[in-house]
Amino acid sequence: MIAxxxxxxxxxxxxxxxxxxxxxxxxxITPQTVRKDLxxxxxxxxxxxxHGGASLRAGSAYLDYGTRAGIAAREKxxxxxxAAAMLRPGQTVFLNAxxxxxxxxxxxxxxxxxxVIADSxxxxxxxxxxxxxxxIVAGGxxxxxxxxxxxxxxxSFIGQFSADVALIGAAAVGPxxxxxxxxxxxxxxxxxxxxxxxxxxxxxxxxxxxxxxxVRIAPLxxxxxxxxxxxxxxxxxxACAAAxxxxxxxxxxxxxxxxxx
Numbered sequence: 001m002i003a004x005x006x007x008x009x010x011x012x013x014x015x016x017x018x019x020x021x022x023x024x025x026x027x028x029i030t031p032q033t034v035r036k037d038l039x040x041x042x043x044x045x046x047x048x049x050x051h052g053g054a055s056l057r058a059g060s061a062y063l064d065y066g067t068r069a070g071i072a073a074r075e076k077x078x079x080x081x082x083a084a085a086m087l088r089p090g091q092t093v094f095l096n097a098x099x100x101x102x103x104x105x106x107x108x109x110x111x112x113x114x115x116v117i118a119d120s121x122x123x124x125x126x127x128x129x130x131x132x133x134x135x136i137v138a139g140g141x142x143x144x145x146x147x148x149x150x151x152x153x154x155x156s157f158i159g160q161f162s163a164d165v166a167l168i169g170a171a172a173v174g175p176x177x178x179x180x181x182x183x184x185x186x187x188x189x190x191x192x193x194x195x196x197x198x199x200x201x202x203x204x205x206x207x208x209x210x211x212x213x214x215v216r217i218a219p220l221x222x223x224x225x226x227x228x229x230x231x232x233x234x235x236x237x238x239a240c241a242a243a244x245x246x247x248x249x250x251x252x253x254x255x256x257x258x259x260x261x
Contacts, residue, residue: 001040001041001044004027004029004037005037005040005041007027008023008027008034008037008038008041009041009046009047011023011026012041012046012047012054012055012056013056015071016055016056016071017053017054017055017056017071017072017207018038018047018053018054018055019052019053020034020035020038020052020053021052022053038053038054041054042054048207048210048211050206050207050209050210050230050232051206051230051232053207055071055207055211071099071205071207072205072206072207072229075205075206075229075250076099076100076103076205077103077106078229078250079100079103079104079203079204079205079227079228079229079250080100080101080102080103080104080105080106080107080203081103081104081107082227082248082250083104083107083167083201083203083227084104084107084108084110084111085107085110085111086165086201086225086227087108087111087114087165088111088164089111089112089113089114090112090113090114091111091114091115091163091164091165092114092115092117092161092162092163092164092165093108093114093115093116093117093163093164093165093166093167094117094118094158094161094163094165094166094167094168094193094196094197095116095117095118095119095120095123095127095167096118096119096120096166096167096168096169096189096190096193097118097119097120097122097123097146097147097148097149097169097186097189098120098168098169098203099169100169100203100204100205101120101123101167101168101169101203102120102122102123102126103203104167104203105118105123105126105127106126108127108130108133109130109131109133112132113132113133114132114133114134115133115134115136116133116134116135116136117136117137117138117158117161117163118135118136118137118138118149119137119138119140119148119149119150119154119158119186119189119193120146120147120148120149121137121142121147121149122146122147123147124137136161137149138153138154138157138158138189139153139154139157140152140153140154140155140157140189141153141154148186148189149189150183150185150186150188150189151185154189154192155188155189155192158189158192158193158196159192159195159196161196162196162197162198163193163196163197163198164197164198164199165197165198165199165200165201166193166194166196166197166199166200166201167201167203168190168193168194168200168201168202168203168217169202169203169204170202170204170208170213170217171208171211171213172208172211172212172213173202173204173208173209173210173211173220173226173233173236174210174211174212175210175233175235175236176219176220176235176236176239177219177220177221177235177236177239177240177243177245178216178217178218178219178220179202179216179217179218179219179220179223180211180212180213180214180215180216180217181213181215181217182213182214182215183215184215187215187216187217190217191217191218194217194218194222199224199225200222200223200224200225201223201224201225201226201227202223202225202226202227203227203228204226204227204228205228205229206228206229206230206231206232208228209228209231209232209233209236210232210233210235210236220236220239220240220243220245221243221245223243223245224245224246225245225246225247225248226240226245226246226247226248227248227250228247228248228249228250229249229250229251230249230250230251230252231247231249
């Protein structure tokens with residue numbers, strides 16, 4: 001590995017992901033050279049490429065909560081707003097711990113009379129400040145690192161409710177659409193939410209596709225919809241079509257709207 005590629009990898013480890021245009025400007029090289037370097041790093045199992053950049057390979061290092069919150073922040077904000085816009089007044093919503101679902105929590109003021117059942121004190125602290133919204137927090141062990149609530153108590157608590165919608169996140173979406181994460185305790189709570197909701201919507205940014213993590217959450221077919229900025233994976237897109245899972249790609253929708261304007 002040459003020095004330039006080591007620099008790219010170091011930036012990916014610091015930021016979680018890197019963009020082709022940003023690297024080209026920073027390193028004073030062409031976008032084509034950046035893409036070649038990213039392809040070589042991907043072949044070494046260090047990053048996963050997506051349209052316009054690459055992310056640190058899932059499983060090579062799990063980033064701390066603060067770093068994850070800063071990755072693709074604009075995309076997460078748009079995904080969260082789109083997910084919140086899918087809700088209807090008076091619905092009961094499971095809201096799974098995560099940085100993208102937090103973005104959805106911040107956008108829920110646009111929908112009247114929601115009841116949110118969260119497995120995260122961070123999310124509860126957001127939704128409790130929204131007028132007219134009822135917040136319920138799962139009981140269990142609060143993890144200091146990210147504020148998520150885990151353990152058998154949390155799983156049992158979720159099982160006492162029936163929600164209209166579950167908004168969940170994932171660390172990775174495999175080529176066949178399998179949802180994956182890093183922490184079994186968190187996965188158990190997410191599974192409980194999925195089992196007790198009539199509709200399940202996955203919120204992920206485009207860098208999560210064709211990636212991997214050690215703990216399996218669920219197969220693609222258990223979802224009702226995916227909301228993302230863009231899905232660069234042709235196999236996941238095909239799997240969604242085969243399973244009848246709605247795939248909402250915000251960048252594609254905005255491009256179509258711009259062309260028709």
